[in-house]
Amino acid sequence: MTPEVGHYALVLALGLSLIQALVPLYGAQTRDVALMRLGTSTAIMQCVFVAISFGALMTAYVTSDFSVANVFENSHSTMPLIYKFTSVWGNHEGSMLLWVLILAVFGAAVAVFGANLPTALKANVLAVQAWIACSFYLFILLTSNPFQRLARAPIEGRDLNPILQDIGLAIHPPLLYLGYVGFSIAFSFALAALIEGRIDAAWARWVRPWTLTAWMFLTVGISMGSYWAYYELGWGGFWFWDPVENASLMPWLAGTALLHSAVVMEKRNALKVWTILLAILAFSLSLIGTFLVRSGVLTSVHTFATDPSRGVFILCILIFFIGGGLGLFAWRAPLLRQGGIFAPISREGALVFNNLFLTIACLTVFVGTLYPLALESLTGEKISVGAPFFNLTFAPLFIPLMFAMPFGTLLAWKRGDIYGVTQRLMAAFGVGIVAVAAALAVAGVQHVLAAFGIGLGFFVIFGAVIDLTERVALFRRPLGTSLSRAVGLPRSAWGTAAAHAGVGVTLIGIVCASTWGTERIVAVKDGQTVSLSGYDLTFDGMVQRQGPNFRELAGRFTVSENGQVVGALSPSKRTFSARSMSTNEAALLSRGFSQLYLSLGDANADGSLAIRFYYKPLVLLIWIGTLIMAFGGILSLSDRRLRVGAPKPAKVKPTLQPAG
Amino acid sequence: MTRKQRRLAMIGGALGVLGVAAALVLFALKDSIVFFNSPSDVVEKHLPAGSRIRIGGLVEPGSLEKGDNLQVKFKVTDGAHQVAVRYQGILPDLFREGQGVVTEGRLEPGGSLAADSVLAKHDEKYMPREVVDALKKTGRWQEGEMRTDAHVVGKDVVGKDGAAKDAEVKKP
Numbered sequence: 001m002t003p004e005v006g007h008y009a010l011v012l013a014l015g016l017s018l019i020q021a022l023v024p025l026y027g028a029q030t031r032d033v034a035l036m037r038l039g040t041s042t043a044i045m046q047c048v049f050v051a052i053s054f055g056a057l058m059t060a061y062v063t064s065d066f067s068v069a070n071v072f073e074n075s076h077s078t079m080p081l082i083y084k085f086t087s088v089w090g091n092h093e094g095s096m097l098l099w100v101l102i103l104a105v106f107g108a109a110v111a112v113f114g115a116n117l118p119t120a121l122k123a124n125v126l127a128v129q130a131w132i133a134c135s136f137y138l139f140i141l142l143t144s145n146p147f148q149r150l151a152r153a154p155i156e157g158r159d160l161n162p163i164l165q166d167i168g169l170a171i172h173p174p175l176l177y178l179g180y181v182g183f184s185i186a187f188s189f190a191l192a193a194l195i196e197g198r199i200d201a202a203w204a205r206w207v208r209p210w211t212l213t214a215w216m217f218l219t220v221g222i223s224m225g226s227y228w229a230y231y232e233l234g235w236g237g238f239w240f241w242d243p244v245e246n247a248s249l250m251p252w253l254a255g256t257a258l259l260h261s262a263v264v265m266e267k268r269n270a271l272k273v274w275t276i277l278l279a280i281l282a283f284s285l286s287l288i289g290t291f292l293v294r295s296g297v298l299t300s301v302h303t304f305a306t307d308p309s310r311g312v313f314i315l316c317i318l319i320f321f322i323g324g325g326l327g328l329f330a331w332r333a334p335l336l337r338q339g340g341i342f343a344p345i346s347r348e349g350a351l352v353f354n355n356l357f358l359t360i361a362c363l364t365v366f367v368g369t370l371y372p373l374a375l376e377s378l379t380g381e382k383i384s385v386g387a388p389f390f391n392l393t394f395a396p397l398f399i400p401l402m403f404a405m406p407f408g409t410l411l412a413w414k415r416g417d418i419y420g421v422t423q424r425l426m427a428a429f430g431v432g433i434v435a436v437a438a439a440l441a442v443a444g445v446q447h448v449l450a451a452f453g454i455g456l457g458f459f460v461i462f463g464a465v466i467d468l469t470e471r472v473a474l475f476r477r478p479l480g481t482s483l484s485r486a487v488g489l490p491r492s493a494w495g496t497a498a499a500h501a502g503v504g505v506t507l508i509g510i511v512c513a514s515t516w517g518t519e520r521i522v523a524v525k526d527g528q529t530v531s532l533s534g535y536d537l538t539f540d541g542m543v544q545r546q547g548p549n550f551r552e553l554a555g556r557f558t559v560s561e562n563g564q565v566v567g568a569l570s571p572s573k574r575t576f577s578a579r580s581m582s583t584n585e586a587a588l589l590s591r592g593f594s595q596l597y598l599s600l601g602d603a604n605a606d607g608s609l610a611i612r613f614y615y616k617p618l619v620l621l622i623w624i625g626t627l628i629m630a631f632g633g634i635l636s637l638s639d640r641r642l643r644v645g646a647p648k649p650a651k652v653k654p655t656l657q658p659a660g
Numbered sequence: 661m662t663r664k665q666r667r668l669a670m671i672g673g674a675l676g677v678l679g680v681a682a683a684l685v686l687f688a689l690k691d692s693i694v695f696f697n698s699p700s701d702v703v704e705k706h707l708p709a710g711s712r713i714r715i716g717g718l719v720e721p722g723s724l725e726k727g728d729n730l731q732v733k734f735k736v737t738d739g740a741h742q743v744a745v746r747y748q749g750i751l752p753d754l755f756r757e758g759q760g761v762v763t764e765g766r767l768e769p770g771g772s773l774a775a776d777s778v779l780a781k782h783d784e785k786y787m788p789r790e791v792v793d794a795l796k797k798t799g800r801w802q803e804g805e806m807r808t809d810a811h812v813v814g815k816d817v818v819g820k821d822g823a824a825k826d827a828e829v830k831k832p
Contacts, residue, residue, distance in 0.1 A: 342666070
């Protein structure tokens with residue numbers, strides 16, 4: 001009964017979305033306030049019905065109702081409860097349901113928090129939001145219904161793919177989807193502005209918090225996915241330039257550019273058309289990401305079996321929204337009044353620089369990801385584009401971008417003073433040069449590139465610090481004045497500094513882990529010791545363990561440094577009987593920000609055991625940096641002027657409807 | 661600067677960066693991409709030794725030899741031809757004789773491959789698309805080959821579109 005309720009609720013949500021897709025739009029055209037306001041209630045009710053639907057599927061999983069095909073294929077009665085929850089989205093159908101749930105939650109959030117948006121704008125935004133929702137409800141109901149029943153209910157399920165039986169599944173997909181889907185709001189606002197043919201600085205103020213929210217989730221989502229792949233796949237890599245990873249990186253790059261261009265639009269009423277275009281692109285890239293992953297057109301480390309017929313449906317959705325969005329842009333954008341043009345050496349000039357490099361970096365990732373597909377369909381030739389391509393194209397674009405970052409935040413609006421800024425950044429330059437020298441002294445001259453990478457990281461971090469000290473006039477005024485200034489400093493200034501410093505931290509982590517990481521792949525026998533980067537690893541034998549739904553063969557290892565035992569590592573191989581599949585559970589030992597990483601290979605005939613043992617210096621900084629970036633986002637979001645829905649334009653233009 | 665000059669400077673700068681990026685992309689595409697070949701391609705195309713390629717196919721049953729120091733040798737076949745592969749390291753968990761594999765490395769004189777990476781599927785039903793295509797070419801692939809176990813129970817629902825129900829989330 002419950003699955004049928006879920007199915008029916010989803011159909012009702014589709015019905016509501018159809019109403020919401022048309023009525024408020026018609027209302028906005030005819031200036032009928034009652035029709036325009038209809039979108040608010042339908043958006044909230046849609047959210048309620050999708051939540052009921054999602055809850056129904058979750059109930060089926062938690063109660064192990066194997067009469068539902070989806071549960072039968074992806075669950076097992078002995079699975080720990082947490083994985084019964086998470087396996088709801090550990091499969092295609094369920095993850096699409098999570099996608100629409102998040103979409104509906106965002107739609108309802110606009111309906112609730114957007115109380116002071118102009119009525120017509122809000123009506124159009126919700127209508128566009130409903131078009132997206134509508135197409136994805138149809139996709140689920142027509143091609144990927146998670147509530148399909150089996151004629152004869154099996155006694156036991158076929159278990160969730162063991163690789164997904166991990167806490168990472170609870171964290172990574174929901175966060176990533178919150179990011180992907182969050183950009184739909186920016187997209188809807190952009191299309192609404194194009195439909196109205198009018199846009200102003202207030203529009204940017206309304207869009208920014210939503211973009212920032214999506215960006216934060218996407219940042220953490222990508223980062224947690226990277227950490228999950230790092231410890232679960234057993235290769236010790238944190239980023240593979242894999243098509244699916246690129247699919248999440250592209251919206252992030254476009255979204256980061258959008259965040260910055262929206263600042264220019266809000267403060268200087270310029271870059272309007274460009275900001276609209278970026279809003280369309282960010283969500284289009286999210287859709288492309290969904291398509292690439294869901295259709296299985298790409299071979300990737302993440303690819304599992306997929307059904308190509310679904311790919312065609314998503315491709316149609318893709319063409320409709322990207323083509324429609326860009327078409328509307330081409331048709332209506334000339335109507336928007338262009339803002340002024342400005343001096344290259346200024347805050348807005350620096351933000352344009354940021355946008356230029358971010359979008360072009362995004363373009364290179366796009367080419368690298370889709371070129372193999374294009375080449376194969378044109379010539380039949382199959383190629384793979386991997387890390388060497390992106391190291392050659394993406395990295396050279398990111399270096400000038402990061403170098404310019406501290407300058408950008410210090411430059412004044414309208415006309416900046418590049419010499420003054422350079423002088424103020426002297427301390428940061430100094431720190432950077434000291435870092436380069438120290439790295440060269442420790443690691444030797446052959447690591448000159450890595451040393452400069454570290455220097456750049458320190459320059460970015462201290463550039464962000466100087467931005468703050470300059471704002472509070474530290475050391476130039478009495479300390480009391482500086483403190484009171486620091487208290488009065490807008491939270492968004494703290495947020496900017498934190499996010500920028502986070503980029504520097506991540507860069508240092510990437511450079512250190514990939515340059516000075518060491519590894520040993522050896523076969524060890526009982527009692528044998530292996531040394532790596534000053535650590536001694538002793539193999540103490542194997543143990544058998546029984547988990548809830550797997551058997552586990554674990555190795556016991558002791559780690560010592562200079563004769564002192566510093567910890568134990570117990571990597572294992574798990575065999576899941578339901579799928580006769582095994583997974584490799586790596587063992588990690590953190591030493592400060594560095595990690596020792598150990599994973600098991602095969603047992604050999606002579607009784608020895610193959611192991612991979614890595615030392616990853618400062619590897620944790622990679623993810624800590626991204627968390628600092630997201631924390632910066634939270635700080636900015638908590639800024640009074642940016643709070644979701646709260647900001648009101650200083651002067652309400654007579655052409656705008658009164659809020660309500 | 662006048663308005664027009666500023667605009668020109670900006671557009672010029674943007675085009676400059678775009679040009680540099682395009683040059684980098686073209687250079688990288690020439691140098692750092694890897695072509696995919698089936699074992700038959702390797703044999704028939706007479707690829708020069710030293711070229712970097714990816715090959716995909718099935719691990720020939722009975723061909724796996726393990727040596728000292730984690731040295732491994734096996735053969736990749738598409739039914740018509742085989743290529744010998746040499747690899748040092750740990751094979752993926754789902755590496756099995758008779759199963760699909762994709763491996764990347766340098767061709768050695770004599771037509772064998774010194775591999776530096778070996779990828780096996782990590783889902784019991786998933787077969788890399790390149791492998792499927794390579795097998796289709798030599799007629800070794802039958803549609804529905806991968807669906808064997810989807811029919812065991814509940815075929816009323818699952819049977820129609822085969823095994824491919826087992827789609828994943830985003831990450832492994």
